[in-house]
Amino acid sequence: xxxxxxxxxxxxxxxxxxxxxxxxxxxxxxxxxxxxxxxxxxxxxxxxxxxxxxxxxxxxxxxxxxxxxxxxxxxxxxxxxxxxxxxxxxxxxxxxxxxxxxxxxxxxxxxxxxxxxxxxxxxxxxxxxxxxxxxxxxxxxxxxxxxxxxxxxxxxxxxxxxxxxxxxxxxxxxxxxxxxxxxxxxxxxxxxxxxxxxxxxxxxxxxxxxxxxxxxxxxxxxxx
Numbered sequence: 001x002x003x004x005x006x007x008x009x010x011x012x013x014x015x016x017x018x019x020x021x022x023x024x025x026x027x028x029x030x031x032x033x034x035x036x037x038x039x040x041x042x043x044x045x046x047x048x049x050x051x052x053x054x055x056x057x058x059x060x061x062x063x064x065x066x067x068x069x070x071x072x073x074x075x076x077x078x079x080x081x082x083x084x085x086x087x088x089x090x091x092x093x094x095x096x097x098x099x100x101x102x103x104x105x106x107x108x109x110x111x112x113x114x115x116x117x118x119x120x121x122x123x124x125x126x127x128x129x130x131x132x133x134x135x136x137x138x139x140x141x142x143x144x145x146x147x148x149x150x151x152x153x154x155x156x157x158x159x160x161x162x163x164x165x166x167x168x169x170x171x172x173x174x175x176x177x178x179x180x181x182x183x184x185x186x187x188x189x190x191x192x193x194x195x196x197x198x199x200x201x202x203x204x205x206x207x208x209x210x211x212x213x214x215x216x217x218x219x220x221x222x223x224x
Contacts, residue, residue: 005030007126007219008133010192011146013180014153016203016211017128020146022077023212025126028219032077033070033119035129035136036099038112040090041068041081043102047094059107068115091161093168096176100183103130109189130184133195142219143198152204153177 007030009021018034025032042063046053051062069080078087089095102108109131116136119125127136133143154174161168184192194200199218203211 004120004122005124005142006120006132006137006140007142007144007215008137008140008195008198009126009128009144009146009215010130010133010195010198011128011144011201012148012153012192013177013184014157015146015148016156016208017146019208020144020201020203020211020215021126021128023208024215024219027212027216028124028126030124030126031119033116033125033127034077034079035112035116035127035132037070037077037079037087037090038068038115039103039108039129040095040099041079041086042066042108042112043095043099044086044090045081046102047098053101053105056107059105063107063111088164092165093161093172093176096180100180100187104183104187104189106189109135113190130192131190133198134193135190138195142222143195144201144215144218145194145198146201146203148202148204150174150177150181 007024009017011017018036022032045062045066049062051058053059067082071078071080078085079090080086113136116127120127120137129136133140151174154170154177157177158168158170158173201211201214
């Protein structure tokens with residue numbers, strides 16, 4: 001068993017999980033691991049290589065050829081796919097529309113969970129995703145489950161990507177979020193659910209600073 005500390009942050013898409021996780025990791029001097037970026041990078045590989053998510057032999061072969069790494073630059077965490085920096089590309093709409101389908105694939109989830117658990121064996125980490133507190137680190141001492149009003153989440157996501165992709169509409173973003181919520185909560189493999197011991201953080205009306213303080217207070221109370 002590892003004595004390293006894991007802070008698990010789960011929740012719906014576009015709730016600001018990564019924003020909170022990054023800020024919390026920086027404050028605690030932990031390593032930030034963006035599990036969602038890992039699934040997005042796999043989705044990007046599947047898109048580029050026309051991998052059929054119903055073809056298990058294709059998927060198994062593809063996963064052998066997917067090598068993901070995180071690195072820090074300018075206090076930001078970046079991800080590489082087979083040595084290529086893809087941090088920007090994985091946030092574009094084609095990947096957003098594909099990622100829930102890809103992350104529902106049993107083989108994909110099992111491979112990513114293995115990689116994520118390895119990361120938690122050697123260092124103190126803050127990891128965000130959909131099943132970190134339920135499937136990846138069920139014994140994590142700190143678990144936070146984030147939620148927010150869907151309209152607020154859509155507006156935040158729109159504000160984030162509109163400058164880079166002016167053609168995207170708020171309606172498209174809202175529909176994408178609703179679709180992802182449905183896929184994430186109804187999939188057979190590790191669906192999005194709140195762990196029984198996770199603290200709920202509804203950030204509909206909270207600023208990033210207020211969310212960070214909320215999380216820090218919970219960490220301090222648990223003596224982590």
